[in-house]
Amino acid sequence: MNKKGFIFDLDGVIVDTAKYHYFAWKKLAESIGISFTEADNEHLKGVSRIRSLEKILEWGDKELSEEQFQLLLNRKNEDYLSFVNKMTQDEILPDVPRILNFLKENNQPMALGSASKNARSILTKVNLLNEFQSIVDGTNVTMAKPDPEVFLHAAEGLHLPPTKCVVFEDSLAGIQAANKAGMTSIGIGDATILTEAHYVFKDFTHMSNKFLYQLISES
Numbered sequence: 001m002n003k004k005g006f007i008f009d010l011d012g013v014i015v016d017t018a019k020y021h022y023f024a025w026k027k028l029a030e031s032i033g034i035s036f037t038e039a040d041n042e043h044l045k046g047v048s049r050i051r052s053l054e055k056i057l058e059w060g061d062k063e064l065s066e067e068q069f070q071l072l073l074n075r076k077n078e079d080y081l082s083f084v085n086k087m088t089q090d091e092i093l094p095d096v097p098r099i100l101n102f103l104k105e106n107n108q109p110m111a112l113g114s115a116s117k118n119a120r121s122i123l124t125k126v127n128l129l130n131e132f133q134s135i136v137d138g139t140n141v142t143m144a145k146p147d148p149e150v151f152l153h154a155a156e157g158l159h160l161p162p163t164k165c166v167v168f169e170d171s172l173a174g175i176q177a178a179n180k181a182g183m184t185s186i187g188i189g190d191a192t193i194l195t196e197a198h199y200v201f202k203d204f205t206h207m208s209n210k211f212l213y214q215l216i217s218e219s
């Protein structure tokens with residue numbers, strides 16, 4: 001059978017950690033007098049931790065010393081991890097196990113391509129660490145999405161050319177990164193936001209095994 005490389009983003013695709021990022025960023029922003037809404041949080045999806053804090057400070061027109069910046073970054077991550085540490089398999093998003101099993105049964109290589117430096121801890125918590133042949137996350141990339149680096153590394157890890165790879169992503173920046181890498185981009189979420197994706201599904205419950213089979217079979 002034909003082989004494709006299937007690359008999964010983590011937050012918003014495999015688990016919904018966006019809500020925990022939201023709680024932690026909101027607490028932090030408000031502690032320094034900057035308001036922070038769920039709409040603001042949308043703009044941080046797929047964005048690295050450092051860039052997220054930079055954006056929040058820009059929105060609040062605030063400048064910090066390098067030392068304060070690092071302190072706040074650490075504080076946000078500690079808060080975020082207090083939620084992550086309580087995560088269980090129940091937080092895997094609907095039908096993700098079906099998709100992973102289908103691809104495994106059809107001998108398709110799978111990788112993780114996430115901006116998160118906490119990706120391995122989260123995968124361990126939800127017991128999915130061993131599902132991926134290659135894990136590329138915020139600890140091994142220097143360029144943030146929409147730069148294609150994370151997905152190109154993941155393709156290398158799967159020993160497949162980018163054109164043979166398919167990316168599942170919930171952020172526009174991630175879709176742009178996949179497109180720049182020359183991969184097939186599949187948006188998971190809102191089609192009015194993920195306008196540049198080759199395909200969009202509201203969530204994995206809307207994606208059939210037949211669709212996956214077609215992706216595998218295409219040359």
Ligand code: B16
Nearest residue numbers: 010011045046049114115116117118
């Ligand atoms: P961390 P993804 C991204 O994960 C999140 O969407 C984004 O909100 C977060 O700021 C980023 O990871 C960094 O996460 O603080 O854990 O290093 O969607 O690329 O899996």
Ligand code: MG
Nearest residue numbers: 009011012170
């Ligand atoms: Mg994401």
